Amino acid sequence: MMEQVVSIDEYLKEFPVSMQKLLQTMRNTIQAAAPEATERISYGMPCFYAKGNLVYFAVHKNHIGFYPSSSGISAFTNELKAYKYSKGAIQFPFDKPLPLALIKKIVEYRLQENFDKAAEKERKAQLRICKNGHQFYKSSDCPTCPICEKKNKSAQGFVEKLSAPATRALLNEGIKSLTQLAKYKEADILKLHGVGPSALPIMRKALKENGLTFKK
CATH class of the missing domain: 3.90.1150.200 (Aspartate Aminotransferase, domain 1)
Known part of the structure; x- marks a missing residue:
């Protein structure tokens, strides 16, 4: 043996x-x-x-x-x-x-x-699910959810594309995010002093990119 x-x-x-x-x-x-x-x-x-x-x-x-x-x-x-x-x-x-x-x-x-x-x-082992339910693979190149990051950048950037008067009008109304903007009707936004018709297409596009729309 x-x-x-x-x-x-x-x-x-x-x-x-x-x-x-x-x-x-x-x-x-x-x-x-x-x-x-x-x-x-x-x-x-x-x-x-x-x-x-x-x-x-x-x-x-x-x-x-x-x-x-x-x-x-x-x-x-x-x-x-x-x-x-x-x-x-x-x-x-x-x-x-x-x-x-x-x-x-x-x-x-x-x-x-x-x-x-x-x-x-x-x-x-790197698969993560963010608080919004998106799946992504965490790495040094991608430490946070890329879907949320894209939406956040879009949400934060839409105001920068508006004219200064339109931006002030939204902020004075307390609208600081697309989620807040989606609670308004287009007609209500147009009533805000400083918001002209040219601002609406920019807002619609930003809302659409984030799966949102103006209130009907």
């Missing part, structure tokens, strides 16, 4: 030199395909880790077991017809050369899969 090992080097030393060479070849192939991966022993087997467990391998009586997860097998079933395999394991018999090119492809596939999953997980 194999003693408990803590590294792949120790695992390999448990076997005859000829087997060590075979396992080292497999190890080198995995390392070349996934240079980002770190080595560890997991479940008593050599394991390669990159954003999660990548692949395992282990020595059995008549074969080397290769464990690239179910996805790493289902993606290569056509190329695995010459080997025994199950949902999560592939058997590489000792009496056949290791299919190094295939192993490399499977490892690269699993590496990309792990990185894609990690990126999606990180992306979901």
